[in-house]
Amino acid sequence: MTRPRTDDLDLVRGTLDLFVLKALSWGPMHGLAVLRWIETGSANALQIEEGALYPALHRLEQKGWLDSEWGYTEQARRARFYRLTLSGRRQLASQLARWTRYTDVATAILQAEPAK
Amino acid sequence: MFGRRSQRDFEDEIKAHLDLETERLRAQGMSAADAERAARRNFGNVGVAEDRFYHGQRFSSVQDLGRDLRHAWRALRRTPGFLVTCVATLALAIGAVAGMFSVVNTVILQPLPFPDADRLVVVNGTAPGSDLPEIVGVGAEGYLHYKENSKLLDGIFVFGGGTSTFRTDDRVERIPMAWPSSDMWATLGVRPALGRLPRPEDGDDVVVISDQLWANWFGRDASVLGKYYFVSDSMKQVIGIMPPDFAFPSEDTQLWVPTDIQLQNVTPGNFGFPAVARLKEGVTREQAAEELTRLSKQLPERFGGSPGYARIIGQHSAVVVPVLDRLVGPTARTSLWVLLAAVAVVLLIACANVANLFLVRAEGRHRDIAVRRAIGASRTQLVRFQMAEALLVALVAGVLAVILSSVTLPLFIDAAPDGIPRLSRAGLDAWTLAAAFGLVILTALACGTVPAFRASSPDLMRLREGGRGSTGRRHWGRDALVVGQTALALVLLIGSALLVQSFNRLRNVDPGYETKDIYTFQFAPEQPQLNDGPSLGRMHLAFMDQLRALPGVTAVGVVNNIPLDEGTGTWRWVSEGMSAEGGGVPLDFNFTAGDYFKVMGIDLLQGRTHTNDEAVTPNRSIVISRSAAEKMWPNENPLGRQLRRVGSPNPVFADPFTVVGVVDDVKQDDWREAGEAVVYFTLTGPTTNIWGMGSPAYVVKSPRAAGLQREVREMVRRIAPEAPVYREYTMEFLAQRSMVQLSFTMLTLGVVSVLALILGAIGLYGVLSYVVAERTREIGVRMALGATAANVRRMVVSQGSRVVMIGVLVGVGAAFATTRLLGALLFGVEPVNAVVFGAMSLMMIAIGLLASYMPARRASAVNPIESLRSD
Numbered sequence: 001m002t003r004p005r006t007d008d009l010d011l012v013r014g015t016l017d018l019f020v021l022k023a024l025s026w027g028p029m030h031g032l033a034v035l036r037w038i039e040t041g042s043a044n045a046l047q048i049e050e051g052a053l054y055p056a057l058h059r060l061e062q063k064g065w066l067d068s069e070w071g072y073t074e075q076a077r078r079a080r081f082y083r084l085t086l087s088g089r090r091q092l093a094s095q096l097a098r099w100t101r102y103t104d105v106a107t108a109i110l111q112a113e114p115a116k
Numbered sequence: 117m118f119g120r121r122s123q124r125d126f127e128d129e130i131k132a133h134l135d136l137e138t139e140r141l142r143a144q145g146m147s148a149a150d151a152e153r154a155a156r157r158n159f160g161n162v163g164v165a166e167d168r169f170y171h172g173q174r175f176s177s178v179q180d181l182g183r184d185l186r187h188a189w190r191a192l193r194r195t196p197g198f199l200v201t202c203v204a205t206l207a208l209a210i211g212a213v214a215g216m217f218s219v220v221n222t223v224i225l226q227p228l229p230f231p232d233a234d235r236l237v238v239v240n241g242t243a244p245g246s247d248l249p250e251i252v253g254v255g256a257e258g259y260l261h262y263k264e265n266s267k268l269l270d271g272i273f274v275f276g277g278g279t280s281t282f283r284t285d286d287r288v289e290r291i292p293m294a295w296p297s298s299d300m301w302a303t304l305g306v307r308p309a310l311g312r313l314p315r316p317e318d319g320d321d322v323v324v325i326s327d328q329l330w331a332n333w334f335g336r337d338a339s340v341l342g343k344y345y346f347v348s349d350s351m352k353q354v355i356g357i358m359p360p361d362f363a364f365p366s367e368d369t370q371l372w373v374p375t376d377i378q379l380q381n382v383t384p385g386n387f388g389f390p391a392v393a394r395l396k397e398g399v400t401r402e403q404a405a406e407e408l409t410r411l412s413k414q415l416p417e418r419f420g421g422s423p424g425y426a427r428i429i430g431q432h433s434a435v436v437v438p439v440l441d442r443l444v445g446p447t448a449r450t451s452l453w454v455l456l457a458a459v460a461v462v463l464l465i466a467c468a469n470v471a472n473l474f475l476v477r478a479e480g481r482h483r484d485i486a487v488r489r490a491i492g493a494s495r496t497q498l499v500r501f502q503m504a505e506a507l508l509v510a511l512v513a514g515v516l517a518v519i520l521s522s523v524t525l526p527l528f529i530d531a532a533p534d535g536i537p538r539l540s541r542a543g544l545d546a547w548t549l550a551a552a553f554g555l556v557i558l559t560a561l562a563c564g565t566v567p568a569f570r571a572s573s574p575d576l577m578r579l580r581e582g583g584r585g586s587t588g589r590r591h592w593g594r595d596a597l598v599v600g601q602t603a604l605a606l607v608l609l610i611g612s613a614l615l616v617q618s619f620n621r622l623r624n625v626d627p628g629y630e631t632k633d634i635y636t637f638q639f640a641p642e643q644p645q646l647n648d649g650p651s652l653g654r655m656h657l658a659f660m661d662q663l664r665a666l667p668g669v670t671a672v673g674v675v676n677n678i679p680l681d682e683g684t685g686t687w688r689w690v691s692e693g694m695s696a697e698g699g700g701v702p703l704d705f706n707f708t709a710g711d712y713f714k715v716m717g718i719d720l721l722q723g724r725t726h727t728n729d730e731a732v733t734p735n736r737s738i739v740i741s742r743s744a745a746e747k748m749w750p751n752e753n754p755l756g757r758q759l760r761r762v763g764s765p766n767p768v769f770a771d772p773f774t775v776v777g778v779v780d781d782v783k784q785d786d787w788r789e790a791g792e793a794v795v796y797f798t799l800t801g802p803t804t805n806i807w808g809m810g811s812p813a814y815v816v817k818s819p820r821a822a823g824l825q826r827e828v829r830e831m832v833r834r835i836a837p838e839a840p841v842y843r844e845y846t847m848e849f850l851a852q853r854s855m856v857q858l859s860f861t862m863l864t865l866g867v868v869s870v871l872a873l874i875l876g877a878i879g880l881y882g883v884l885s886y887v888v889a890e891r892t893r894e895i896g897v898r899m900a901l902g903a904t905a906a907n908v909r910r911m912v913v914s915q916g917s918r919v920v921m922i923g924v925l926v927g928v929g930a931a932f933a934t935t936r937l938l939g940a941l942l943f944g945v946e947p948v949n950a951v952v953f954g955a956m957s958l959m960m961i962a963i964g965l966l967a968s969y970m971p972a973r974r975a976s977a978v979n980p981i982e983s984l985r986s987d
Contacts, residue, residue, distance in 0.1 A: 077136055
């Protein structure tokens, strides 16, 4: 069985960004933790390829939505930690709103009965 | 923390990520190694991620070539097969071009190491319509007259060159030396590094020696200056030592005996010497030739001479050419240029192959590139990245090429024929390195440009198709590359086939003598009792008897100028009925004794050869060659007829010589030329003192020819310990040597064209393989619809052969236009030869078909079901 890979464009550009922002809204994380968070959150239905994740992190950072610095994990391992900036938090809010609106609309369409 | 992060930082981050993941997996109970492997596997392709990071950098505005290269290196390392193929192909080709360039540059392009060398010219003459050779020297009278009267020359000198004896207290050898007039030093603008220049009062009793001779014979001991040694014919004083880079007239000249021409000794009409002159600033060669031609017309008036001489002068004009053109003869020059052109063609073919590989690779990465563009890499960045890959491949190839040619260049120089001036100095100098670097850049541009632009503009639609086109797209770009390769390879093939044929023709020429089982050598005795023709003749006859007593030796003879090693002199002759007014007929002359004709297998056609008695007593018997007989007495019996030499002031020649025998013609210097008309004298002439053959060439017929050297040296040491033994060869060696220019060029061009053929075939194979791979689905559909394996094979092969046929047509056209450049090297075969052109074209087509058949077989093995499912 093949699992859905998520490095295709739509996810890379849209959904993945949203996932990352959301993950970081819980507090600073390093890349692996972001990955685990998404995978756990999707009950392992989604697998994010690291090769897509890191460029996404950097893209978001360059847009000014994330901030990053080197730090240490609980196991005293060195890692780069990302956290949301203020504008990142605003971005998350607006993207979440858009996403919710979109899924509502989409759901409504998909569940609509044929017109009488 | 905003802004750009460094690539290094990003790599660190990935490493950290992998560490964390490994740790996590270990915590779940995996072994360390498994955990690490799993972490890497989970991550996917580290390099791809790094590349994506790199290309996603939206603010990368700095033109950071180093970074581009570092990235290209990563990308290349992921496809080692591609990297190795490209680098190896280019390294071979660049190395060959760089090596040949260094040879051509050193030998032909670099000016000679004299001040203002571009003003140095060789002066010769030509007299079309006369019976003189096409180009003749200036002669003593011309030299003196030019020197005194020319307004356009800044000095002129004449020189003779050859080998002669040099003897110190404990060593004697024949060494290459020259007899220049003493104005050589001033004209060339050189002077001894040590010691002084010759002065007029020195006469010919002084010598200037080479740096090499100084080092080898005297260990660079400066006390050699002022000492006397035996040179050529008398004791001479060493007055100077030339600097190491001075090599004139030939590369190996060891010693110069200043020999000035005395006005009172001039006999007009011996156009014997080449002259070298320095043009005044701003004077062209045409102006100088015009002035010297005008001056030459005054010669008969000033120096007298026969009516024949006056007639020749009437037709005479001076020929002025750059000195370098003269030093590097036309065959060597042609060979070097042809070889350089050939390796350049190989480089072109190699570039085409590598460009092709890049194109295929770019196709394969289409999807990846589309993703990169999608995540923000600009087109410029992508082009730059692709070019960086090409540049990197070319750079690595360039470095390897330099190493390669530093190893192979000495081998090439070693194998090259002797006598190409300055060849031994060819090496990896700054010029060559600069050229190699230039080639690297050009190669990178040639290999990278098209693929880079093609690949950087992918239609994003292809991304949706999964990057796999299912229709046969037109590949005209690649087809054009294959057409070019095929054409170029065919031109080289035809060129080398012409040389092979020339070589075969030349080898099968009958020179008029045999070369098998003959040993030849010379020695130069200097003994007071050996002072005339008879005494020297007796000495040689006695030594020939000793040699004949050696086991395995069947016959022995001597000759003054042995074919293939020495040219013969020319005198002018009249027969009984002819008038000397006409100037006589030029015939070469030579001297023999013993069983010379028998040893060499030269047929005696009429009469007899000289007797041993004639070799030691004054006589006027001559043996002439067939074409001499035909020139003097066409269709008549020459036996008993008489010949008289004209143009000599010596009264001995007032009386005629009698023909006692006729032998077949021989080709003296060059098997390409017709046999020569020769008059053979024996060791003693009409009087005891007219000539003495001090050091003729011995010819020894024996199956042991190749192994006689030590015995012979030992025998010479017993009878003449003072005499150097030299020019020790087998005739077979001399025959090979005479053809080495051609055989060397032939071999090198042969190797180069086979290389071109292989590269061309690989190129075709690569293109077709790729096309087949790309059309797998289409082929599957066709087969599912009922096409047989044979249909599919035919389809692929016909696609390949179409391209090859066009290439062959283009190649034949190009060969028509270019093979005449081989002119000076060809023998007995026309530059445009239907058989050669046809055979090579067929071979090219056959190889093209073979190269297409392999991909075709693969195509016909496609499983329709799988090919359809593979999407």
